Amino acid sequence: MKTHRKHASRAFTLIELLITITIIAVLASLTAVGVTQITEQANRVKVRAAIMDLRNGIDHFQTDYGRYPTDSNVSGANGEDAPELLTDGNNALVDTLMGIPPSSSGTMDMNPKRVQYATFPPANNGRHGLVGAARPFKLADLYGQPYHILLDTNGDNQVKNPDISNSDPRISANQPAHLPLKIAVYSNGKDQQPRTSDDITSWRPK
Numbered sequence: 001m002k003t004h005r006k007h008a009s010r011a012f013t014l015i016e017l018l019i020t021i022t023i024i025a026v027l028a029s030l031t032a033v034g035v036t037q038i039t040e041q042a043n044r045v046k047v048r049a050a051i052m053d054l055r056n057g058i059d060h061f062q063t064d065y066g067r068y069p070t071d072s073n074v075s076g077a078n079g080e081d082a083p084e085l086l087t088d089g090n091n092a093l094v095d096t097l098m099g100i101p102p103s104s105s106g107t108m109d110m111n112p113k114r115v116q117y118a119t120f121p122p123a124n125n126g127r128h129g130l131v132g133a134a135r136p137f138k139l140a141d142l143y144g145q146p147y148h149i150l151l152d153t154n155g156d157n158q159v160k161n162p163d164i165s166n167s168d169p170r171i172s173a174n175q176p177a178h179l180p181l182k183i184a185v186y187s188n189g190k191d192q193q194p195r196t197s198d199d200i201t202s203w204r205p206k
Contacts, residue, residue: 057118069096082153088146089138103135141187152182168197
C-alpha cells in the first residue's frame with residue numbers, strides 16, 4: 001500500500017508539472033504575439049507621424065510659394081493631376097522641402113528662400129530617413145520603401161483615391177474616385193506592396 005501511494009503521488013506530480021509547463025508555454029506564446037502586435041502598432045504610428053510631417057511640409061511650401069515643391073513641367077494628361085510621385089531620389093522634392101539648393105547648376109531652384117519646411121533623420125540601415133549621400137535625397141519609410149505622394153496640380157481641390165484599387169475589399173468597397181484633398185501621402189506598409197490592407201495613409205486614421 002505504501003509503495004502504491006508513493007507511485008500515485010509521483011505520477012500526480014508529473015501530471016501537475018506537465019500541465020504547468022503547458023500553461024507557461026501557452027502564456028509565453030500569447031505574450032510573444034501581444035508584443036509583436038504592440039511593436040507593429042508602434043511602428044505604424046511612427047510611419048504615420050513621418051507621413052504627416054511630409055504632408056505638412058508640402059502644404060506649408062505650397063502656402064508660401066503658391067506651387068508645389070516639384071518641377072513646374074510635371075503635369076498630368078488631359079487636365080488631370082501630375083502622376084504620383086515617389087521619394088525615391090528621382091526628383092528634388094525632399095531636397096526642396098529641406099531647403100537644400102539644387103545639386104547641379106542649371107537646375108531650377110524651387111526653394112530660393114532656403115526655408116526648411118521639413119527635417120528628416122539619416123536612415124538606419126536604409127530605413128526611416130534619408131538614404132545615402134547622393135543627391136537628390138531618397139526618403140525611406142520604416143520598411144525601406146519610398147513614400148507615395150499625390151498632389152492636386154490641376155487646382156480642382158482633389159486627388160485620385162488610391163483606395164479604390166486596394167486589394168482588400170473592406171477598404172476598396174464604396175470608395176469615391178477622388179479624395180477631397182490637395183495633398184495625399186502614403187506608405188506601402190510592412191508588406192512593402194502598394195494598395196494593400198496594411199498601407200499607412202495620411203487620409204485614414206489607421
